Amino acid sequence: MSGALVWLRDDLRLHDNPALHAAVTAGGPVTVAYVLDDQSEGLRPFGGAARWWLHGSLAALDADLRARGNRLVLRRGAAATVIDELVRDTAADTVLWNRRYGAAERAIDTGIKQSLIDRGHVVHSAAAALLWEPWTLATGQGQPYRVFSPFWRAAQAMPTPREPLPRPVTVPAGPSVASDALDDWGLLPTRPDWAGGLRATWTPGEAGAAARLRHFLEHGLEDYDQRDQPSADAASGLSPHIRWGEISPYQLWHRLHGELTPAQRRQAPSFLRQLAWREFNWHELYHEPDMATVNVRPEFDAFPWRSASSDELDRWRYGRTGIDLVDAGMRELWHTGAMHNRVRLVVGSFLVKNLLVDWRVGEQWFWDTLVDADSANNAGNWQWVAGSGFDAAPFFRVFNPQLQADKFDPHRSYIRQWIPADEVRPEPMVDLKSSRARALDAYQQMRAV
Incomplete structure (x- = not known):
């Protein structure tokens, strides 16, 4: 290998990075690049919170590469054009990347791969983001799994996922080529700067992911059975780091099968099941590429959604519904770019069922405000709440926010964290009963069509 170009996407790490590991192991100069592709057809633009995270993650990755004798090359534009330019600029004979699974992303990668091969280049791709790639699991009839439990059983019957690859000690630098300045991409909010809560909550980058994992193992895993309580320190906080590939599912799988205390060992399967739910959503997206915009269950195309006013939607978006648990969750989301999983179900159910607003409205708001928004989990979880997805909650299961608060936040610790005790609360925008x-009448109306 006379020179290699490693094209990073949702795999912003050095540890357990198959594309980078193969390039470094083969010897020769290595150019590591990230392309901000906001031009190729079919790609969904990042939301505001995701753009904030991406800036921090790229800055951290560049610092990590510089500590190993290299740097991160940044280019913006349609990937097919930019990769051609980088191959020409670096004289790389080999191009390596880790695979993506969205339909538009796969189409882009396939086109680039074929074009490079036709011109005599070597192209390698590898599995890095999923433990079980979508085409490796199928039912006995050769069909995709549509229910999580049999998917999870089939996944557990697969060979043990590979061991994580080591972090390179050095990354031999490729030729000096032009790179965009990260600040010029304008990923950070400025007018206004609404990211103060994000900065106070998160540390994007591989080091931040490692710190989150350590904290979870030391303080959260033993109490993981309390994860439905939003005030408990039991959730891992790893979701955005996994989404951006700052830590791999292979690292998590083997760490959770490694040396643990007896209490941690009892809780590890529950965490791994949550990791598998992410895999299941990607399995679904691979086979249902329009999952963010199209009902997986077509009968929901006839559902009589309400046309909510902008004022109604803003009351939900900014936590002014008058329903305490809903408002606390939406304020947590706006401040931190994340929301406790149990509360996500409650606020989603409230929008879709109590307000009768199309789930796609909520999916789009979460896409813009979540630091961990990804194409599969965001769409899959919203369709789960709406009842329109595979293995979804039945529509008639309506989460009562008051009962949920009584059960999971009985002392109102979470609610008080986000709603000051002296705040004058608005009247509830709807009667829950x-x-x-x-909502149930609307569901029966849909079924009668």
């Missing part, structure tokens, strides 16, 4: 009845 009558709006539930309205």
Whole structure:
């Protein structure tokens, strides 16, 4: 290998990075690049919170590469054009990347791969983001899994996922080529700068991911059975780091199968099951590429959604519904770019069922405000709440925010964290009982079509 170009995407790490590991192991100069592709057809633009995270993650990765004798090359534009330019600029004979699974992303990668091969280049791709790639698991009839439990059983019957690859000690630098300045990409909010809560909550980058994992193992895993309590320190906080590939599922799988205390060992399967739910959503997206915009269950195309006013939607978006647990969750989301998983179900159910607002409205808001928004989990989880997805909660299961607060936040610790005790609360925008009845009537109307 006379020279290699490693094209990073949702794999912003050095440890357990198959594309980077193969390039470094083969010897020769290595150019490591990230392409901000906001031009190729079919790609969904990042939301505001995701752009904030991406800036921090790229800065951290560049610092890590510089400590190993290299740097991160940044280019912006359609990937097919930019990769051609980088191959020409670096004289690389080999191009390596880790695979992506969205339909538009796969189409882009396939086109680039074929073009490079036709011109005599070597192209390598590898599995890095999923433990079980979508085409490796199928039912006995050769069909995709549509229910999580049999998917999880089939996954557990697969060979043990490979061991994580080591972090390179050095990364031999490629030729000096032009790179964009990260600040010129304008990923950070400025007018206004609404990211103060994000900065106070998160440390994007591989080191931040490692610190989160250490904290979870030391303080959260033993109490993981309390993860439905939003005030408990039991959730891992790893979701955005996994989404951006700052830590791999292979690292997590083997760490959770490694040396653990007896209490940690009892809770590890529950965490791994949550990791597998992410895999299941990607399995679904691979086979249902329009999952963010199209009902997986077509009968929901006839659902009589309400056309909510902008004021109604803003009351939900900014935590002014008058329903304490809903408002606490939406304020947590706005401040931190994340929301406790149990509360996500509650606020989603409230929007879709109590307000009768199309789930796609909520999916789009979460896409813009979550630091961990990814194409599969965001769409899959919203369709789960709406009842329109595979293995979804039935529509008639309506989460009552007051009962959920009584059960999971009985001392109102979480609610008080986000709603000051002296705040004058608005009247609830809907009556929970009558709006539930309205939702069930709408569901019966859909079924009668």
